[in-house]
Amino acid sequence: MSKAIEVKNLKYRYSDDSLTIDDISFSIEKGSYTTIIGHNGSGKSTIAKLLLGLLEKQSGSILIDGIELNYENLDQIRNKIGIVFQNPDNQFIGSTVRDDIAFGLENHCVEREKMDPIIESFAKKVNMTDFLESEPTKLSGGQKQRVAIASVLAMDLKIIVFDEATSMLDPTGKREINRLIKELHEENEITIISITHDIEEVAQSDNVLVIDNGRLAMSGSPEKVFSKEKVMVKMKLDIPFVYKLGNSLRAKGVKVSNTLDLERMADEVCQYILKK
Amino acid sequence: MNNIALGKYIPLNSFVHKLDPRTKIIAMMFLLVAIFIPVGFTGYGIIGVFLIIALILSKLSFSFVWQSFKPTLFMLVFLLAINMFIIKTGDILLTIGTFNLYSGAVIQTVYIVLRLLLMIVITTMLTATTKPLDLTMGLEDLLSPLAKLNVPTHDIAMMISLALRFIPTLLEEAQRILKAQASRGVDMESGSFKEKIQAILSLIVPLFVSSFQKADDLADAMEARGYVVGAKRVRYKQLKFTFSDFITLVAVIGILVGLILLKVL
Ligand SMILES: Nc1ncnc2c1ncn2[C@@H]1O[C@H](COP(=O)(O)OP(=O)(O)O)[C@@H](O)[C@H]1O
Ligand SMILES: [Mg+2]
Numbered sequence: 001m002s003k004a005i006e007v008k009n010l011k012y013r014y015s016d017d018s019l020t021i022d023d024i025s026f027s028i029e030k031g032s033y034t035t036i037i038g039h040n041g042s043g044k045s046t047i048a049k050l051l052l053g054l055l056e057k058q059s060g061s062i063l064i065d066g067i068e069l070n071y072e073n074l075d076q077i078r079n080k081i082g083i084v085f086q087n088p089d090n091q092f093i094g095s096t097v098r099d100d101i102a103f104g105l106e107n108h109c110v111e112r113e114k115m116d117p118i119i120e121s122f123a124k125k126v127n128m129t130d131f132l133e134s135e136p137t138k139l140s141g142g143q144k145q146r147v148a149i150a151s152v153l154a155m156d157l158k159i160i161v162f163d164e165a166t167s168m169l170d171p172t173g174k175r176e177i178n179r180l181i182k183e184l185h186e187e188n189e190i191t192i193i194s195i196t197h198d199i200e201e202v203a204q205s206d207n208v209l210v211i212d213n214g215r216l217a218m219s220g221s222p223e224k225v226f227s228k229e230k231v232m233v234k235m236k237l238d239i240p241f242v243y244k245l246g247n248s249l250r251a252k253g254v255k256v257s258n259t260l261d262l263e264r265m266a267d268e269v270c271q272y273i274l275k276k
Numbered sequence: 277m278n279n280i281a282l283g284k285y286i287p288l289n290s291f292v293h294k295l296d297p298r299t300k301i302i303a304m305m306f307l308l309v310a311i312f313i314p315v316g317f318t319g320y321g322i323i324g325v326f327l328i329i330a331l332i333l334s335k336l337s338f339s340f341v342w343q344s345f346k347p348t349l350f351m352l353v354f355l356l357a358i359n360m361f362i363i364k365t366g367d368i369l370l371t372i373g374t375f376n377l378y379s380g381a382v383i384q385t386v387y388i389v390l391r392l393l394l395m396i397v398i399t400t401m402l403t404a405t406t407k408p409l410d411l412t413m414g415l416e417d418l419l420s421p422l423a424k425l426n427v428p429t430h431d432i433a434m435m436i437s438l439a440l441r442f443i444p445t446l447l448e449e450a451q452r453i454l455k456a457q458a459s460r461g462v463d464m465e466s467g468s469f470k471e472k473i474q475a476i477l478s479l480i481v482p483l484f485v486s487s488f489q490k491a492d493d494l495a496d497a498m499e500a501r502g503y504v505v506g507a508k509r510v511r512y513k514q515l516k517f518t519f520s521d522f523i524t525l526v527a528v529i530g531i532l533v534g535l536i537l538l539k540v541l
Pocket of ligand 1: 015041045046
């Protein structure tokens with residue numbers, strides 16, 4: 001598999017004080033589902049904005065789908081990578097759902113005759129067909145986020161960044177959006193980068209990047225990251241209960257595997273007791 | 277906030293609603309000019325009949341238009357009073373002590389009332405039957421010749437449509453802040469002048485902060501979706517000039533030319 005994103009020695013500071021992003025390097029496989037975790041203010045959103053060229057990197061390099069991001073080819077980059085932000089209201093640009101999905105198409109100079117079919121097919125994909133003429137004030141947060149996703153999808157992108165896209169939603173909205181993201185990932189082979197506080201989502205991802213104070217503290221599979229419980233606790237990051245249990249059991253000499261599956265853990269514990 | 281009829285869009289499905297916004301803007305300007313051609317009651321009669329027909333076609337209720345007119349009544353009474361003292365032409369209609377009421381004063385006042393009434397009906401009809409965004413788009417198209425003179429008509433139109441898009445959002449936000457401050461004991465209604473100023477500040481400051489945050493976020497969202505200031509883009513919504521538009525414009529131009537001829541001949 002080739003790389004969707006390659007970041008090398010990325011540095012960024014907002015003003016004269018300390019580096020907000022301090023020499024971060026990582027790469028993301030095409031078609032993978034990567035989660036980024038880290039406590040508030042660690043620099044996650046800054047990384048997302050740097051990847052999209054919304055902030056200008058100060059040193060290092062960013063390759064998006066093999067193309068080096070610089071200020072001459074931003075339009076090319078934005079044909080490849082899109083973003084869904086946290087606040088549903090502040091990214092709703094059009095005055096209706098239809099206009100909002102059209103906005104990106106207008107910018108990418110899609111032919112006018114082709115816009116309606118595109119808008120309708122993506123509204124259907126996110127289950128918003130009945131709301132095409134609705135204004136944003138008449139929609140719930142979850143519905144607005146679905147529109148934001150449709151707007152990004154309509155631009156035919158290969159990589160989508162979600163910056164805490166569900167953190168302002170109620171539990172139902174959260175569940176809906178998470179399911180939709182997973183569906184998109186599985187059906188369309190879109191590379192997903194999700195900045196999140198939801199440990200269930202992290203546990204299900206292919207790859208985790210842990211950001212702490214502008215540095216990449218850890219990266220790898222969720223199993224690998226969650227097995228470093230002490231480091232995680234030190235960074236004030238939560239890990240799923242099953243991992244905590246597994247870690248404690250292993251510390252006591254009970255040989256259980258690193259799994260998120262509680263049933264499997266129970267079986268292994270029983271087997272261990274039987275063997276003893 | 278909700279009982280102001282002037283400038284409010286009323287979503288109905290009518291002949292006037294379906295007209296091209298450009299037609300409506302041009303018609304409005306021509307009619308406003310027509311009102312100021314001094315041909316007396318004949319002119320106002322012709323424009324009035326045209327507007328009554330348009331009002332019926334627009335399915336707006338007469339009481340709605342009356343609501344827009346009501347706030348100006350006070351001003352009219354005032355004007356009438358001034359005219360009575362100033363204008364001394366025509367016949368004397370009435371004498372009270374040393375004060376004479378002349379017919380000229382009455383006619384002049386009626387003219388002003390009629391003119392104002394017609395102007396309000398015209399503008400109310402335009403805003404009540406045209407979505408703010410369509411109005412913006414119509415204006416952008418009509419001003420497009422100015423783009424050749426490097427006037428950023430498109431950017432201006434984009435700014436107006438974003439402002440329109442965010443008015444309801446900001447109103448919601450203001451209400452939320454109002455409630456939050458009320459729950460902390462801020463009283464917007466009563467209190468001394470100084471307390472009132474403080475109460476208003478407690479609303480305005482957070483509203484400003486959140487507006488700047490919104491503007492920042494919005495700029496990021498727009499840029500991420502490929503918007504570049506001044507760059508070429510394809511417009512999704514297209515205005516359509518139909519036969520109804522043609523008829524409407526012919527009628528309006530007819531009125532304007534007719535009144536000019538009446539004046540000249
Ligand atoms: N526009 C900005 N100007 C100055 N400092 C900023 C700005 N945005 C974020 N920061 C600072 O940069 C750091 C990282 O912020 P951010 O990337 O938003 O973190 P996260 O998304 O992980 O919560 C924080 O300390 C924050 O205060
Ligand atoms: Mg953030």
